[in-house]
Amino acid sequence: MNLNNLYRLSLRLMVALALVFVVFANASGTEDFLNDESYDDKAVGVKASDPLEPFNRAMFTFNDKVYVWVLDPVATGYSKVLPADIRQCVGNFFYNFGEPIRSVNFLLQGRFRDSGLTLSRFAINSIAGVFGLADPAADEFKIPRKKATFGQTLSVWGVGDGFYLVVPLLGSSTLRDFSGKMVETLATSSYYPWNDEAGTSVAVFSGQVVNDTSLRLGVYEDIKSMSFDPYVAFRNAYFQSRDKATDNVLVPNPNYDVNH
């Protein structure tokens, strides 16, 4: 058995194991900031239970150290070597590779229009955007990026979060979202051109993480320095931004000139 098979088998095992533990519950409704209920004491709080808090806190500290001692210096060095627009192109390239998966997820969620739009984004950006290095689909054709994950699909199907989970190196997640991520990793690895060897996949993944980090240097430190309990601050931010990303996508206002 070679390394790649082992890697795939272990992924499959983890997915199967995770799904066994997934708790079924109703998907939570989305928030509207213009409703006062969304500011109620009861509404603000832990969305999913956090029974693993001691473990999660330990992982949070671990990830924090990795960020501060490894990722941040590497990404800072990288950002000094490559100008921002090139790093942006690299980011676009990776994002474009995820579009087919997003399209499938929209399909599984019954959002056929978004599925089609996402697929056309992939086609436009792969051809006119030179393998996805640029984003003419958003810039010229006004088709904005829309996020869809398998975790979201599971949520639409009624799978509850299970519990909050801080994954080593990957950060904030829930049992459901992490399982979804595993499924997505399996699915994308089937069409990535670098799927022939586990070592290459890891290198590509690391490259992607370093590149993403280089585009948001300082953000992590800012949130941390402004927080009273960074663990709670990041847990809260994870749930908030995830819920927001589900449906609230910006549509240009016809009444205002965007370029103004």
Place this chain on the structure above:
Amino acid sequence: MGMALSQSAASATPDPTEQFRPFLKKVTDILVDPQLKTIPKNEQGRKIISVVREHFDFREMSKRVLGQQWRELNAQEQGEFEDLFTQLLQYAYIGKIDDYSGQEVEFTLQRIKGERAEVQTLLVDKGKTIPVSYIMLLRGEQWMAYDVVIEGVSLVRNYMEQFKEILTKEGYTGLVEQIKEKISQIEKEQKKS
């Protein structure tokens, strides 16, 4: 479009975007003003806060961030907390002054729901765009913001959850102490840099 027209014809509700466009311009103009860098850090923050106050309701923000606890405070305590929380925000964002280098603000969308409104903007920074939303309330003729939502994360709700934990564990006096401690901590860090 038709709906927007009939809405503005039906009521005399002021347009939130029309109020926020010149307001944000005023704030960013101060940030790029070379004069600003010549005064001490502490003064810079105070100067910016005084302008930000024109369209930010720090009392409403403090009230929401405390939730249930706010109603249990007397008028004097409420005022003290408002000052403290405003000071915290002032110190938290003072460090950001140096980061601002004329990034563009694009107005993308607004929603009005009775006396509440949301103005969505995009902060364009080196090819990267950060969605920033202002949640506001109509006070007379003025739209006053009481929450800022950055990349889908509400500042008020994020602090609210953290404060809630502190309130449960250490009570209100514990929270006040922690905020004071945080302010002096940020103050020290800024003196160092």
